[in-house]
Amino acid sequence: xxxxxxxxxxxxxxxxxxxxxxxxxxxxxxxxxxxxxxxxxxxxxxxxxxxxxxxxxxxxxxxxxxxxxxxxxxxxxxxxxxxxxxxxxxxxxxxxxxxxxxxxxxxxxxxxxxxxxxxxxxxxxxxxxxxxxxxxxxxxxxxxxxxxxxxxxxxxxxxxxxxxxxxxxxxxxxxxxxxxxxxxxxxxxxxxxxxxxxxxxxxxxxxxxxxxxxxxxxxxxxxxxxxxxxxxxxxxxxxxxxxxxxxxxxxxxxxxxxxxxxxxxxxxxxxxxxxxxxx
Amino acid sequence: xxxxxxxxxxxxxxxxxxxxxxxxxxxxxxxxxxxxxxxxxxxxxxxxxxxxxxxxxxxxxxxxxxxxxxxxxxxxxxxxxxxxxxxxxxxxxxxxxxxxxxxxxxxxxxxxxxxxxxxxxxxxxxxxxxxxxxxxxxxxxxxxxxxxxxxxxxxxxxxxxxxxxxxxxxxxxxxxxxxxxxxxxxxxxxxxxxxxxxxxxxxxxxxxxxxxxxxxxxxxxxxxxxxxxxxxxxxxxxxxxxxxxxxxxxxxxxxxxxxxxxxxxxxxxxxxxxxxxxx
DNA sequence: CTAAATATGTTGTAATTCTACAACTTTAAA
DNA sequence: TTTAAAGTTGTAGAATTACAACATATTTAG
Numbered sequence: 001x002x003x004x005x006x007x008x009x010x011x012x013x014x015x016x017x018x019x020x021x022x023x024x025x026x027x028x029x030x031x032x033x034x035x036x037x038x039x040x041x042x043x044x045x046x047x048x049x050x051x052x053x054x055x056x057x058x059x060x061x062x063x064x065x066x067x068x069x070x071x072x073x074x075x076x077x078x079x080x081x082x083x084x085x086x087x088x089x090x091x092x093x094x095x096x097x098x099x100x101x102x103x104x105x106x107x108x109x110x111x112x113x114x115x116x117x118x119x120x121x122x123x124x125x126x127x128x129x130x131x132x133x134x135x136x137x138x139x140x141x142x143x144x145x146x147x148x149x150x151x152x153x154x155x156x157x158x159x160x161x162x163x164x165x166x167x168x169x170x171x172x173x174x175x176x177x178x179x180x181x182x183x184x185x186x187x188x189x190x191x192x193x194x195x196x197x198x199x200x201x202x203x204x205x206x207x208x209x210x211x212x213x214x215x216x217x218x219x220x221x222x223x224x225x226x227x228x229x230x231x232x233x234x235x236x237x238x239x240x241x242x243x244x245x246x247x248x249x250x251x252x253x254x255x256x257x258x259x260x261x262x263x264x265x266x267x268x269x270x271x272x273x274x275x276x277x278x279x
Numbered sequence: 280x281x282x283x284x285x286x287x288x289x290x291x292x293x294x295x296x297x298x299x300x301x302x303x304x305x306x307x308x309x310x311x312x313x314x315x316x317x318x319x320x321x322x323x324x325x326x327x328x329x330x331x332x333x334x335x336x337x338x339x340x341x342x343x344x345x346x347x348x349x350x351x352x353x354x355x356x357x358x359x360x361x362x363x364x365x366x367x368x369x370x371x372x373x374x375x376x377x378x379x380x381x382x383x384x385x386x387x388x389x390x391x392x393x394x395x396x397x398x399x400x401x402x403x404x405x406x407x408x409x410x411x412x413x414x415x416x417x418x419x420x421x422x423x424x425x426x427x428x429x430x431x432x433x434x435x436x437x438x439x440x441x442x443x444x445x446x447x448x449x450x451x452x453x454x455x456x457x458x459x460x461x462x463x464x465x466x467x468x469x470x471x472x473x474x475x476x477x478x479x480x481x482x483x484x485x486x487x488x489x490x491x492x493x494x495x496x497x498x499x500x501x502x503x504x505x506x507x508x509x510x511x512x513x514x515x516x517x518x519x520x521x522x523x524x525x526x527x528x529x530x531x532x533x534x535x536x537x538x539x540x541x542x543x544x545x546x547x548x549x550x551x552x553x554x555x556x557x558x
Numbered sequence: 559c560t561a562a563a564t565a566t567g568t569t570g571t572a573a574t575t576c577t578a579c580a581a582c583t584t585t586a587a588a
Numbered sequence: 589t590t591t592a593a594a595g596t597t598g599t600a601g602a603a604t605t606a607c608a609a610c611a612t613a614t615t616t617a618g
Contacts (some may be wrong), residue, residue: 005561016565034348038606053607064606071353087540091401091533092289092394098529099285099389103382110378115371122370137553138427145420147518187557215558238428238528239340242521249517250377254370261366274416278466279494316574327598334574343575384612 004059004070005030011059018047022055026067034071038064084095100237105239106246109226113247122254124204124221125150128178131157134166135182138237142182142208142244149252152270153263168251170197178202182244184237186214190231195219208261210240224251283349284309285389290338294392297326303444306390307348312478313350315340317343377517384518388505391524396501401533403483403500404414404429407457407465410436413445414461418518421461421487421523428531431549432542442469449476457483461523463516465493487526489519503530 008023015023025045026033033041042049056067085097124130135143140161147159148215160166167190170179179198183191186209196219198204206221210227217223226243256263287302294302304324307310312320321328335346364376410429414422414465419440426438439445445468449458458477462470465488475498478484486499488507496502505522535542 018566037604049605050568050607051566054566068348069351072348073354075352085532085536087536089536091398092292094533094536095394095397095529096285096289098532099385099525100282102525102528103385106378106382106385110374113374136556138424139425141420141424144423145417148417148420176403185557189556189558192558200610219393229303233450238531242524242528245521245524246378246381249381249521250374252517253364253377254373257364257366257368257373260459277415277468278464279468279471295596317576318574328574329576330597331601333597 129176166194173203186216337464388522408455412438445473452482
């Protein structure tokens with residue numbers, strides 16, 4: 001329990017009568033309190049200024065300023081209006097918008113990510129005899145990246161960015177195998193087809209996509225999605241792909257840790273193998 | 280346009296000299312600013328009090344109090360100590376740490392990114408006759424991703440993940456060409472060698488790396504770095520690679536916009552070309 | 559019902575933010 | 589080079605704000 005509103009709520013009982021009035025007012029309009037002066041609060045809450053200060057001290061704060069600062073910290077960031085980039089924007093403005101939109105995508109994704117599904121995915125991946133990553137186009141790159149991470153764990157795995165190879169490989173899978181099917185739109189015919197084949201053969205299919213419900217979902221054992229509106233440039237999915245990358249990162253770390261010390265040693269070995277390629 | 284530190288960073292160029300001092304101080308010790316008075320800041324930054332206020336107004340805030348409150352909003356609960364993941368962590372905890380660390384990396388990177396260098400990079404890229412992306416290993420994937428984005432703009436470009444191909448291609452470049460050399464460590468012999476050759480032949484070399492000063496820097500016309508401590512799993516650079524991806528995204532958007540409407544049409548065309556690959 | 563203790567309000571002070579204006583610096587023009 | 593204009597920064601002080609000391613009211617206990 002560290003946010004100030006909860007603390008006020010909890011301390012309610014140990015407050016004097018007039019202080020309670022302050023507490024109630026703060027709880028009812030915290031956003032407004034941040035912008036008000038002590039005089040405003042005293043008037044609105046129908047008590048005197050020192051009472052407001054005494055209230056602040058009572059909840060273990062230094063003073064009124066401290067209350068405002070604490071409230072500001074805990075209040076979810078107003079309404080962040082994410083603007084689309086514009087032809088008139090300067091480079092710093094563009095950078096700001098792209099980065100902000102990326103951050104936002106990561107935030108939203110973490111918030112909406114089903115942790116149950118994440119756990120099931122980690123379970124499946126760490127048990128898997130082999131992992132296959134499927135993706136085409138931009139998502140193909142994500143597949144390659146995921147492969148590049150997971151193979152370090154010593155798990156046999158491969159990424160296919162070629163639709164034919166995906167289908168062919170999917171046909172050879174069984175219940176001991178896991179497929180991670182990546183498609184931002186979740187509508188790519190090739191990926192859907194491969195996922196279908198993989199599922200028919202009993203493999204666990206984990207879908208990584210931009211929305212929860214897509215045509216691909218039907219053939220997935222479970223879906224991890226990066227719900228986020230594309231802000232920076234609607235013509236190329238960027239921030240949501242970044243979020244998908246973060247999902248894959250999280251999966252990788254979780255799977256790596258589930259392997260215990262052994263995996264750490266494997267990762268070290270891989271790292272050491274590159275030693276003479278560097279200065 | 281979201282957090283105040285980024286806004287300050289972005290506005291840097293449009294500030295007066297003495298206001299820049301304020302900006303630098305605020306960026307360097309934001310947590311301290313929250314607890315200070317105008318007088319303190321004026322003294323520490325070596326300027327006068329009204330300058331501090333003028334600085335606040337310049338970045339579209341109401342006044343000094345407003346600055347403190349905005350800083351407090353963006354600096355939730357002191358400095359959230361980014362913990363390293365642990366073998367005991369549950370999957371939700373891991374996801375939380377990985378995502379938080381990614382967000383943090385993006386934040387830090389935007390804040391420390393030199394906008395001058397970004398502008399120069401965008402200028403060079405949009406003038407380029409050809410763009411080549413070099414990377415090996417994990418950074419090779421970034422190179423592929425960058426290629427996948429930029430080629431849509433109709434600019435001739437290519438990504439090489441093979442060290443030999445990189446060197447050979449670099450030897451054929453001239454002043455009309457731009458190389459984006461990607462290396463997280465900035466210490467990869469292969470990439471350094473290719474960058475050296477490219478630079479010798481007069482090409483503009485843009486380095487994308489994890490730190491400002493690396494062996495690679497020497498052969499770069501300019502460097503864009505993703506300064507960030509790796510938190511989640513020290514054995515694999517993840518959050519900083521995510522930040523590098525964001526840098527490339529920003530470059531892409533900026534170059535795309537510099538091309539005006541023509542580019543928009545090209546992007547549309549590329550998108551439309553995929554229509555019958557989707558449901 | 560009175561006295562002590564507690565709770566609240568009034569007035570005043572010190573600190574802080576902010577404004578108006580003056581001094582200085584730079585730039586442009588004669 | 590000199591002069592005027594514009595722009596930048598600092599000084600001094602006004603206005604606001606948070607806070608403290610004290611006075612008054614209210615409650616509680618004997």
